[in-house]
Amino acid sequence: MRLMSEPVNASSSPTFRRRSDTPFFLVMGGISACFIILIVLLLAADVVFTSPSDFIDALRKPEIQAAFRLTILSCSAAAVLSLWVATPLGYLLSRYRFPGRWLVDTLVDIPIVLPPLVLGLSLLILFHLPIFGWELEAWLRDSVGFPVTYQWPAVVLAQFSVACAFAVRTMRVTFDQIDPRAEDVARTLGCTRGQAFMQIALPQAWRGMIAATTIAWARALGEFGPILVFAGATRMRTEVLSTTVFLELSIGQLNAAVAVSLLMVAMAVVVLLILRVLGTGLNA
Amino acid sequence: MIELDDVSIHAGEFSLSGISMQVPRGHYAVLMGRTGRGKTTILESICGLRKITSGRILIDGVDVTTWLPGDRQIGYVPQDLALFPTLTVAQHLAFALRLRKRPQSEIDERISQLAEVLGIMRLLGRKVDALSGGESQRVALGRALSFRPAVLLLDEPLSALDESTRAEMHELLKRVKKTTGVTTLHVTHSNEEAEVLADQRFELNDGVVTEG
Numbered sequence A: 001m002r003l004m005s006e007p008v009n010a011s012s013s014p015t016f017r018r019r020s021d022t023p024f025f026l027v028m029g030g031i032s033a034c035f036i037i038l039i040v041l042l043l044a045a046d047v048v049f050t051s052p053s054d055f056i057d058a059l060r061k062p063e064i065q066a067a068f069r070l071t072i073l074s075c076s077a078a079a080v081l082s083l084w085v086a087t088p089l090g091y092l093l094s095r096y097r098f099p100g101r102w103l104v105d106t107l108v109d110i111p112i113v114l115p116p117l118v119l120g121l122s123l124l125i126l127f128h129l130p131i132f133g134w135e136l137e138a139w140l141r142d143s144v145g146f147p148v149t150y151q152w153p154a155v156v157l158a159q160f161s162v163a164c165a166f167a168v169r170t171m172r173v174t175f176d177q178i179d180p181r182a183e184d185v186a187r188t189l190g191c192t193r194g195q196a197f198m199q200i201a202l203p204q205a206w207r208g209m210i211a212a213t214t215i216a217w218a219r220a221l222g223e224f225g226p227i228l229v230f231a232g233a234t235r236m237r238t239e240v241l242s243t244t245v246f247l248e249l250s251i252g253q254l255n256a257a258v259a260v261s262l263l264m265v266a267m268a269v270v271v272l273l274i275l276r277v278l279g280t281g282l283n284a
Numbered sequence B: 001m002i003e004l005d006d007v008s009i010h011a012g013e014f015s016l017s018g019i020s021m022q023v024p025r026g027h028y029a030v031l032m033g034r035t036g037r038g039k040t041t042i043l044e045s046i047c048g049l050r051k052i053t054s055g056r057i058l059i060d061g062v063d064v065t066t067w068l069p070g071d072r073q074i075g076y077v078p079q080d081l082a083l084f085p086t087l088t089v090a091q092h093l094a095f096a097l098r099l100r101k102r103p104q105s106e107i108d109e110r111i112s113q114l115a116e117v118l119g120i121m122r123l124l125g126r127k128v129d130a131l132s133g134g135e136s137q138r139v140a141l142g143r144a145l146s147f148r149p150a151v152l153l154l155d156e157p158l159s160a161l162d163e164s165t166r167a168e169m170h171e172l173l174k175r176v177k178k179t180t181g182v183t184t185l186h187v188t189h190s191n192e193e194a195e196v197l198a199d200q201r202f203e204l205n206d207g208v209v210t211e212g
Helices: A021-047 A051-062 A062-095 A099-112 A116-128 A136-144 A154-174 A181-188 A194-202 A206-222 A225-230 A242-248 A254-278 B040-045 B091-097 B106-118 B133-145 B164-180 B190-198
Strands: B002-011 B014-022 B028-032 B054-059 B075-077 B150-155 B183-188 B202-204 B207-212
Touching: A021 A254, A051 A062, A051 A254, A062 A099, A062 A154, A062 A206, A062 A242, A062 A254, A099 A154, A099 B150, A116 A154, A154 A225, A154 A242, A181 A194, A181 A242, A181 A254, A181 B075, A194 A206, A194 B164, A206 A242, A206 A254, A225 A254, A242 A254, A242 B106, A254 B040, B014 B040, B014 B183, B028 B190, B040 B075, B040 B106, B040 B150, B040 B183, B075 B133, B091 B106, B091 B133, B106 B133, B133 B164, B164 B190, B183 B190
Parallel strands: B028 B183, B028 B202, B075 B150, B150 B183
Antiparallel strands: B002 B014, B002 B054, B202 B207
């Protein structure tokens, strides 16, 4: 009580001070804005550099049309293949603790961290490595009648190698977010593990499957290094849009290179929009 | 009949050993014990979701110790219910029968029969995400009973329900017991439930199951 009744000491009185959150927003927003502005400027520069007539001229070139067709087909093939592989692999990694799981988990990430040229070189070496006089590429070409290196299948395989790693990550997160208890109960009701996967887990994973396919497709679209090394850059044969940009640049056709780049930007935006619309939370 | 013969289970942080118990055919047994003592682990072992380290599990005299869960003919209602998010209520009731490739007419008949007993007729076309606690509970029970299992395992089926819903579920479980006569093992920590429902009581304490 005595303390309460004592006159307020000047030194212990609360000091009123108005502060501001403005510096916080200025610093955080300023740093963030640098990156956003960089991206916007990049796109704006492309748009300003090219004119609609350049764009249309470029798209009329038969080589670029062929590259566009091959890009759409090879990206789609790589994405579908990736989904086929990523769904079971993502499910196994998500649901089971098996010996060597950490090793599998690490191996899956290797195509993501490997320099693209190294991946292409590794593919090339794999297909041409003589093993006791036997060679994979020679066997595929002569016995199966399906040559790969420097042909369109090499484009798909190069794209698949990287795209699939991303699809596996996505499918794993998808299955991590699905409660395994429902599959357990399905097993008590008469399902084998296979039936529980097909009838209970898979129908819940459709959003993730679309996201995985889209991410794989987008990764395949951006693939360049491995394609250049493993499939070459032959016009009308193994040329995809990313190679087109490189080829047009190398012959000094800057306008065409920029026009094709813009086309790829538009395709990437469509893919990102699909992810947003699905609202999967996996597009981070 | 449910029979556990000297069963040992190791599950992460704790282990149970030397568990023996018998629930005769048609009996309603209640297994009591405090939370975290391994009651759920015992149920999961009986239905095959958890491997046991030694001992035998028999259902109606058949040693099912190494059988897959789906071959044991056990209806299981887990505590979290684990309903199937992509299926409707009717599809839940049909699920086990479809797996057994029963004719559609028989499945339809069974769905309406179960829905009638469980009082979920008006919910049949609905997805499960909008159901109340009591409704979800009934669907999970119907799903477990749909294929006329030899044995029914209930894991704290009433713990998440409010007082009046719980009383309704007591009545429902009594009705199921009377009409189906399925051998039941019901895990709970509620004395009240045991008094209302049990023909037989087991107690799990310090890893030992005693009948009392």
